[in-house]
Amino acid sequence: MASVFDPATGIYSSCRPALSMPSPGATGGIVQFLLERTSDPGISSKLALVDAITGERVTFSQLRRRISVIAQGLIELGVRRGDVVLILSPNSIQFVESFLAVIFVGAILTTVNPLNTAEEIAKQARDSSPSLVITTLELADKVQRLDLPSVIIDHRDGSVLPPRSIPYSSLLRESPIFRAGSSMSAPIESNLDDTVALLYSSGTTGVSKGVMLSHRNFLAAAGQVNMDAEMEGRENDVLLVMLPLFHIFGLAVSYASLQRSETVVILPRFEFLHFLKSIQDFRVTQLPLVPPVAIALAKHAAVADYDLSSIKNVISGAAPLGKEIMETCSRRLPLADIRQGYGLTESTGLALLTLPREDPRFMGAAGTLVSGTEAMVVDPETCKPVPPQKSGELWLRGQQIMKGYLNNPTATASTIDKNGWLHTGDLVYVNQGRFFVLDRMKELIKYKGFQVAPAELEALLLSHPSLLDAAVVPLADEEAGQVPIAYVVKKPNATVDESNVLNFIAKQVAPYKRLRRVSFIDAIPKSAAGKILRRELTALPQSKL
Known part of the structure; x- marks a missing residue:
């Protein structure tokens, strides 16, 4: 089932079965689809969500009820169709419930990395214009300057609530401020192309932008994620989510698993031994992760102390995973299929996925096209497709491709062309229908799956009173994948040192x-047009640092 190349058009197509999607013009959305898929009496009593640390559990029957009740509470707080709700929280059952309840009322969820600073959060809020914040007591200070009403997920009796906030428990009718027993019986009717999520990505330009993802995008991605499981006839899978839910990878696989009536075990914070214990205790079968965790599975001595025999699939994403680490993982987890995927926030997290039980010759490949997806490999200079084995920029087309960037038609037009092709900015080649990612043309640095934009750091460096010029490039790191380092030029007579910067x-x-790291050099190498020659700089750490 390798991807098939048509030499007449230069287009690769997927050989997986056709993607099943609602008919054109259909109404309804991802929550309605989920509720319909999980309404069978045989599913109602099955566990939907489990907190790996506290042991809190929610069945599918309870989840259905909680979503509708929370949705009603959001409406009573003033949330309306098309409004944006910002969530700033670590992984939790409440995060998943909030995501689904926001969409239930026809609103849009925008997620924020809890590590972001108050200024970074404020910048995202200025662009997305949220009307409500959902957060935790620990993180509430970071959103105080937004001056918005908030819902506190982890409020407990006796703890002090921040101004203009209510406890999450109030949404579940544990407080008399809401009418007892009221809830919404059905989601607000939605068009498949209505936006449901705004996830911020540095995209292809290095400036953070709001990626608008629709019901159609999430339904397509869920179908693509679940396709291989359905072909293999897998049932009663248990998914462990250690991936951050604010990231498209964690959010998309969680929704896809719930849609298949699978149990989703949520790890609120990542600690490696807790991670191993959760796999053992909950008999986890599906394990999406990022390369640093795969490296730990391959090398950490503690792995031998836990029973990980339940694992059937390990799928690494968010950054490339080397062939050697995949082979080592395979030896340590002989019953598991070690696989890799590729996607972007702009493709709802998925475009390529390694075939089940792939030929070992292709270990290290990013995978083959998922169902309903087309690709071209294009010469960056001529924008003409190149044949197999030749490298070029990867272009993608499919129903999982984003609507565009919020408030940024120029960036949208430069990323998605008039024929619907998403220009990924990634350099790839294809061998026997398998795609191999070579480099990131778009220059983003991926630290443990997080995107770090050189342009953002360069702008800050240039604001330093003692620096004249600066460039930021990636340095390979076994644990993180890449880390950002800087080359800077001091102003004449400046006394600044590395620690100061x-x-x-x-x-x-x-x-x-x-x-x-920070290194001081005489000049930043640039082209005649003034563009930083990053390739010259990326070679320096290996030879001089």
């Missing part, structure tokens, strides 16, 4: 964006 940046950005 590192601290200057660390105070202004989230931890994952912090620079790991």
Whole structure:
């Protein structure tokens, strides 16, 4: 089932079965589809969500009720169709419930990395214009400057609520401020192309933008994620979500699993031993993860102390995973199928996925096209398709491709062309229908799956009073995948040193964006047009640092 190339058009197509989607013009959305798929009496008593740390459990019957009750509470708080609700929270059962309840009322969820600074959150809020915040007591200070009403997920009796906030428990009718027993019987009617999520991505330009994802996008991605499971006849899978739910990877696989009536075990925070214990205790069968965790599975001595024999599938995504690590994981988990996927926020997290029990010769490939997806590999200079084995920029087309960037038609037009092709900015080649990712043309740095935009850090560096010029490039790192490092040019007679620059940046950005090294050079290499020649700089760490 390798991807098939048509030499007449230069287009690759998927050989997986056709993607089943609602008919054109159909109404309804991802929550309605989920509720319909899980309404069978045989599913109602099955576990839907489990907190791996506290042991809290929610059945599908309870989930259906909780979504409708929370939705009613959101309406009583003033949330209306088309409004944006911002969620700033670690992984939790309440995160998933909130996501589904917001969409139930026809509103839009925008997610935020809890590591982001208050200024970074405020910037996202200025662009997305939320009317309500859902957060935790620990993170509430970061959203105070937004001056918005908020719902506190983890409020307990006796704890002090921030101004203009109510406890999450109130939405579940544990407080008399809402009418007892009232709930919504059905989701607000939606068009498949209505936006349901605004996830912020640095895209192809390095400037954070709101990716507008629709019901259609999520339904397509769920069908694509679940296609292989259905072909293999898998049932009663248990998914462990250690991936952050604010990221498209974690959000998309969680929704897809619930749609298949699978149990989703949520790890609120990642600690490696808790992670291993959760796999053992809950007999996890499906394990989506990112390369640093795959490396730990391959190398950490503690793995031998836990029973991980329940694992059937390990799927690594968010950044490339090397062939050697995949082979080592396979030896340590001989009963598991070690696979890899590729996607972007702009493709609802998925475009390529390794075939089940793939030929070992292709280990290390990013995969083959998922159902309902087309691709071209294009010469970046001529924009003409190139044949197999030749490298070029990956273009994608399918129903999982985003609607566009919020409030940014120029960036949208430069990323999705008039024929519907998403220009990924990633350099790939194809061998026997398998796609191999070579490099990131778009220059983003991926730290443990998080996107770090060089342009953002360069702008901050240039604001330093002692620096004249700066460039940020990635440095390969076995654990993180890549870390950001900087080359800077000092102003004449300036006395700034590396620690001063590192601290200057660390105070202004989230931890994952912090620079790991700073080197002082005489000049930043640039083209005649003034573009930074990053390839010259990326070669320097290996030879001089």
